[in-house]
Each structure stands twice: as C-alpha cells, then as structure tokens.
Amino acid sequence: MKMQKKPNKPNLLLITVDQMRGDCLSALGHPVVETPNLDALAHRGVLFRNAYSATPSCIPARAAIFTGMSQRSHGRVGYQDRVPWTYEHMLPEELAKAGYHTQCVGKMHVYPTRNLCGFHNVVLHDGYMHYNRYKHGVAAAEHFDACDDYLRDLKRQAGFDQDLLDSGMDCNASTVARPWHLAESLHPTNWAVTESIDFLRRRDPSKPFFLWTSFVRPHPPFDPPQVYFDMYKDLEMPAPPVGDWVDEESAMHGDPSPVTAFRKLEGRRLSRAQAAYYALITHLDDQIGRLLNGLNEHGVLNDTLILFTSDHGELMGDHHYFRKSLPYEGSAKVPFLLYDPGANLGLQRGTTVDRVVELRDIMPTLLEAAGVPIPESVEGASLLPLAQGQAPAWREYVHGEHTAGPLSNHYITDGRTKYIWFSQTGREQLFDLTADPQECADLSGSAEHASLREAFRARLIEELQDREEGYSHGTELIAGRTPRPVLAHIGQH
Template sequence: MNSTENEGRPNVLLITVDQMRYDCLSIAGHPVVETPNLDELARTGVRFSRAYSATPTCVPARAAIFTGQSQRAHGRVGYQDSVPWNYKETLPGELAQAGYHTQCIGKMHVYPARHLMGFHNVMLHDGYLHHNRNNHSIPVQQHYDQVDDYVQWLRERVPGADMIDLGLDCNSSTVARPWHLAEMQHPTNWVVTQSIDFLRRRDPGKPFFLWMSFVRPHPPFDPPQAYLDLYEDADLPEPPVGDWARTEDPELVGYSPITGRGLVPKRRLRKAMAAYYALITHLDHQIGRFLQSLNEYGELHNTVILFTSDHGELLGDHHLFRKSLPYEGSTHVPFIVNDPGNRLGLKRGAVSDSVVELRDIMPSLLEAAGVPVPETVEGKSIWRLALAENEGEIDPAWRQHLHGEHAQGAQSHHWVTDGKEKYIWFSQTGEEQFFDLVHDPKELHNAITDEDCQERIRHWRMVLMQELEGREEGYTDGERLITGKKPLTVLSHIHGIAQK
C-alpha cells in the first residue's frame, strides 16, 4: 500500500478538453464519433446528460472552473483577455493548502499567462494567445515565446517550428488539414507525455491534483492522418438547420471567423467535420494512454476522475460556428465522473438528467478530497446526484434552472434553461427565442410565437428578469427586460473600477 493510500485521501484528476460538443460521444448515441475510453469512463462511472457552460468561451468558462462561481460573481460575462486574475480562493489553491501536490499541464488561459492560480507548477500550452503574440506593447516577459512550454519543447525537436506552420487559423472551424509532424509531437500527445512524467516526479508522500487541460478539439483542426482517415469516407450527419436560421443574410456569403457564421462549401465543411471528429478520437486514445499509465503506477484505483469541456462547437448548426452563442452545440458540454476505487459509492453506468455547470467542478472535487469548500463558491457538489443509493430520485434542493449569457456586441444575449426548455433574449435587439428541448433537442423550431407556449415563455422571461435584477448594465427594472443597454465583457468589481 503506497503512502497516498495510507493517508486515505484520493488523487484528483481533472481532464478538460476545449470546444467539444456534448453529443460527440459514442455512448451518447453519436452515429459516427468513436470514443471508446470516454465511453468506458461513462459506463463504469456517471454521465451527466444536461451539463452546461454558462458563459461558453475559454476565459469565462475557466473562471467558473477555477473559482466555483457563477459569471455574476467571477465577473467575466464575455471574452476579454489581459484582465488580471486575482481570485483569493481557487480549486488548485485550496487543494495545495490541504496538502495536495498540484500540477496543471496544458491550457489555463489566465492573465498573466504564467499566473500559478494556486498550482505548485504549470506546464503551459494555451494555444494561440492573440494578446501575447500580437500586442507589442506588453512586457517582453509575456511574449508567447517565453510563456508557452510546448512551443519551447517542440523547437528543441523541430528547430524553428511554430503553431502557425500549417497555415490554419486558430479560430476557424471550417478549414482542416492533417498534422504534418510525428504524432508524438502533436499538442495532444504532449499533454499526456508530460502528465505521465508528472506521475514519475510527483511527491509520493502526498495525494496529487492533476489538471490535464487539452487545447483540442479547438481549432486548428489538425488531427494526425491516421485519425482523419477514420472519418474522411464516413457518412457524416448533416448539421441541423432550424426554421429560424438565417439563409439570405449578406453576412452568410462565405464564412466569417469574426461573426462565426456563414454558408460554407459542403466539401470544405465535410472535411472540417471529419477533422473535428478525428481530433476527438485522437484525444480519447491519448486519455486512454494516460489512464493505462496511471494504472501502471498503481494509482488508478486511488484517483477520482472528472472529464468535461469548457464549451462546445456549433460546427455548422444553423449555419453557425465556434462558440459563445446560446445554442446547444455551443453551451451544452460532456460531463463524466468516475471513481475506479469506488470510494464515493457512485451508481456505475448511471445517467443524471440534473442540470450541472462548470461552477460545480470545484465543490465536487474538494468534497471528494475531503477539503472544506470556501464560502465564495456558488456551485454545488454533484456527488449526491450520482450515488447508487439515490438512483432515480429527484433532489429538490438541486438548482431548478441555469442562467447563461455572453457579451458579444450585437449578438449579446442571456438565456435560461432547466435542460428541458430554453428561453433566449438578445439584449441589443430584443429578439427572443424559445425551444422545447425534450421534443426538439436540436432547436429546429423557435416556438416564441406558438400560442400553447406563451405561459411558459412568460415564466422564463420572469426568471431571467430575476437573474438580471441589480446588474450594473441595467438590463431590467424588475418589470421588463430593457433592450439596448451596453453590454460589458467584464463586470466592474473585477476591473476594480466602473466601466464607462
């Protein structure tokens, strides 16, 4: 028996991927995608079928993971880089103070880029960070050459190599080509290689918290050729296009990485979809590689595992791409927990329909580790939803709905859902949408004018007004939603000064 087991505290493994849709799991019924290792985690663990990212882009989503807070509390309600991260209580910080050896490998997307956020050590690959590569006024110590560990590692093996060598834009969801170097040099493999090395060099006298944070399947869509081959000739499903989707808007003439919308040539879109699915299977196999190594080190059955994504990818749904928008492809994420040592008494193979969110990760992992949850945390521990003894029961104390939002210029929006219905309000135009997710999970019909839905719409509109009450933007006076108020990407209590 090793020293960690003697302490009686489990290791904690958080696995996050970037921009993976909720439906891209074969165990969830996807007709094409192959995810055998994630399927096994779900088959022997618990899968949450209604997991969401309330602010579905990289920066605010990670704020929810780090702090366990809603976007109203952590203050990042849109995407904005270069705003300092000064949170006092963080998930790795609390675990470190409790005696855990804490390590992040991969993407953090905080500012400054090498802010430890409570970790003892980080090995960083955030992908293409625009503010580090393009802003020449920033201090030299923040240049991407110096903040990115993967780039340094790659250049030791391939002199002069860079992340832009393939000519693919880091935010384009419509262009793809295969990885051009050895598979072991791919960023996905690098995260796992370094994570396995952490198992070697960790402090054996402490339990560990490891965050394996992958950049893929976020663009660039660059899977190794062997994985692209799996899908190039597959019968790929057509993206759903709702009766509300724009089809004649001038913005749709050609794809725009700025607006995230467009009519993309079918051949190009099909290649991008194949590459996206290939990246997911590549990730799955590499996650399996790490789990095998974890078992070889004798730690698999002493480790609690949580897998999720920071947000989704629209991938052509309704002629839309990327993330940030309030639709299922963007906001709905995979979420799996597993406890190989059966410490927590989970119902193996269960699927929970309760609405969970990224803010629930911090309290869940702290509780699993036996570490007190700070009062600043607003999320809830998910374990009671997954216990065998509670199978089939509805927890009345669990959240009844989730409020999501994203500041994005004219497309700024707010939404509320219970996983069965969704109401959306675009704050700059006043446009409303309502979807019955039980009978219309792909959001094909906007029921906002349907007579038999008006009572439910009024209910959700009131719920949203309650959520927005007191917000500094002035979105509601308590009796109505007020259109046209200037959206903020970061609330003033994060900046420390009021935004004008």
C-alpha cells in the first residue's frame, strides 16, 4: 500500500483565547495562576514579553489578526457590531489560495456572522452576541439559533433544552462567578478542543492545514468547571494595583459602563471573580494540552507551527477597573508564544523577545512560515526573524487606541514607557513600565520626565495626523473631537 505523501509546507495552528491578561502565565512568575502546558510552550519555544492588542476589544482586535493591518487601515478603532467584513486580503483566504486546508473552530466575531472570511469551514461559537439574540429586527439567518454550532450541540448532548444564560450569568459580568453547572465535557472550552481534534481526523491529508482554535473563555461569564474553581477559591488572591492617580471617591460610586466598569470592589466578590478567572485559564491550559496531544496522536505535531495569544486582556480590578478597552497593561497587554515542535524553522528555543509586537504581526508571521506571499496591504511584520535570534530593523513603538465614551483613549508604548492620551478630556499619563509595571505612579506631571512626555506626545501627534476625527493636524493633539468606533472608509451599518 502506497503511503500518503506529507505536505512539504508546515501546518499552522493559531490558538487564541478571549480576554486573557498578558501576565497570567506561571512562566512569567504569576503568584497564583498555573499554566503548565503554556509554560512548556514558552520553555521550548519563544515568549514575546511585550505583546499588545492595539485595539483591546473583540472585534477590532480580530480585524488586526485577520488582515495584518493597523487599526487606521482596517478601520475598526472601537467596538461596533454589524459592520460587514469585506477586506480584500484576509489570513485564511491567503492560505487557502496557497493550497492550505483551512478551518476555524470557535469564536470569529465577524459580520455577517456566518462570513467564512476565506476559511473552507467554520464551526462557530461566538459566545453571547447581543445583536443576534434580540427577538425583534433580526433576520432568521442572523438569529443565534441558526448561527451558534456549540449551542445546537449542547442541546443535543445535554438531552434537554439549554441556553447560554441559563446559569443567570451575563457575558460581561466581570465580577460574578460560579462553577459551570453541567458536565465538564459540555463546557465551551472542551467543545472547541473536541471539534479541533475532529478536524485533524477529517482533514485532507494531502494538504497542509491551517487550524484556528478560537476559545471564548476566559471572557465572562466566569464559569469554570467545579474542579478548577476548587483549585483557587480558598487561595489568598493578590490585591489589584491601584495607582496614586486613581479617583478613589468616584470609584466608591462606580460607573457600570457597557464598555468598561469602574468601581471599588473588595472582599469575597472580588476574590471569587479572581479565583474563577484564574480557574478558567488553568482549564484552558489543560485543554490546550489535550489539543497538543491530539496533534501528536495524529502524527502532525512535529510538522506544525503553533502560535498562542489573546485578543486583549481583562483589567480584573486594576485601578478599580474591570473588562477591557482601556490602555492599561491589564487590558492591552497579551500573552504571546511561538512554538515549533519539530524545529523546522530555526527558532531559538527557550528564549524571550523584548521587542514590542502586536496582533497585526500574526498574519505576516504565519504567511512567511508557509512560504506564502505577504499582500502589500499587510502592515504588520513577520516575527520569525526575531524568533530566530536575528536583529532585524524593528518598530520603535506600538500605537493603540479604543473608543470608550468619555474614556476614549490612545496610547504609545515601546514596552518600557507608556504614554496615554484621553481624547475627550486631553488628560495625559506617563508610566515607566520597567520600574513600575503595574502603572501606579503617573509621571506625566513630573518636570524630570517632561522631555520624555513630549517625545511620546509627538509620536502620537504624528500617528493621528489627518485622521478623520480631527485629533491632530500635525502640530498638537486636539481634545473633544467626537470618537467613532468605525472609520468612514469601511462604512457603517
């Protein structure tokens, strides 16, 4: 019997999680969370210590992954649903055209909801999507019961009718926690791995594959299986950092914004939320280990390049904030690992990279690894040279931003210093991330740091020059302009 010839291009596995902080790896010395499988990837692969989500919420972050473009070019600078995805070049499409068998399992968060974006197939679970949950004004093809593959499987496997909010927990309730109420095998994290392993079984073996396993957790609801919650619920949790710049009186009253929540929360409720959040991460870590084992059992582990990251972080009480969209490290910084089990690409195993990277670098990295031409529209850069120990010319900083009502913001960071500008008020902040990684001391008013503040401000002025909102005309920053979550060149629904 003639053996099937293996593809000569590497398989590609992109693993993304939703709302995981960049510091939540035990390999980085986190005092509580345990991530043995991700730690193994870090020890055997390359760990990028200064990886950022330039637009830290689900939709714009995924636009950067799909297109390799900056937010100015992909046009999503805030969170807005129901804006069509019509980009000319997207990662799965470029790989499919180059002969890859492409599959996504889990969260896409694109529009229309069933838009394949170049994948051959998508097994979908976006989580609780408000716009397709409404019972009025929603076309049948957009309704959640038609869009969510996980929910249909859940109802069938549970043997009785199930819905995503049956536990009583909302999808953005970052301070509410309780254990998963069904068998662990029915949890969406387990489902994503089960479906990913099933793809390994039914893939075309004559082609290399691109598999994107896209988890919804640890995004709320904070509902880990009981065994994982039990690992953390009685531990002493680290107190979130609170900067000397925080308005404590306002935090006492709170602001339950739909984008980010600001309130002073202490005691059992905060500890339970932290415990459940860390438990979800450890649960994810175990399931990622299960996926890696599946790759090994199917004989493709050593032929596969693995990239792991998150779309953004979770503030989890930092400076009394929860959720995402803000420029602080808990929200904007993400974990980022590159692992080549078969040592086929010359990566420097067990090394760390301190250069500042971002999500738009994923597309060119995977395309270069696959030997696929990188479209001119891509503005990110391949990380392979950095991971191979080379010293290529590299960006000096990342520009990030997000519309968030009165907290709409922009930031500039090189991984050592961060400058923040709130576009509605003109407020500035400056942090020394080397000496103060938790951003507790605002240096923006320090005469000693005035020249540094002005240098970073000049970078932001240049980045925002001639933006349609009118934030900058090249000489100064202009506060009070109306923020827009979607720029005009990609249109609004």
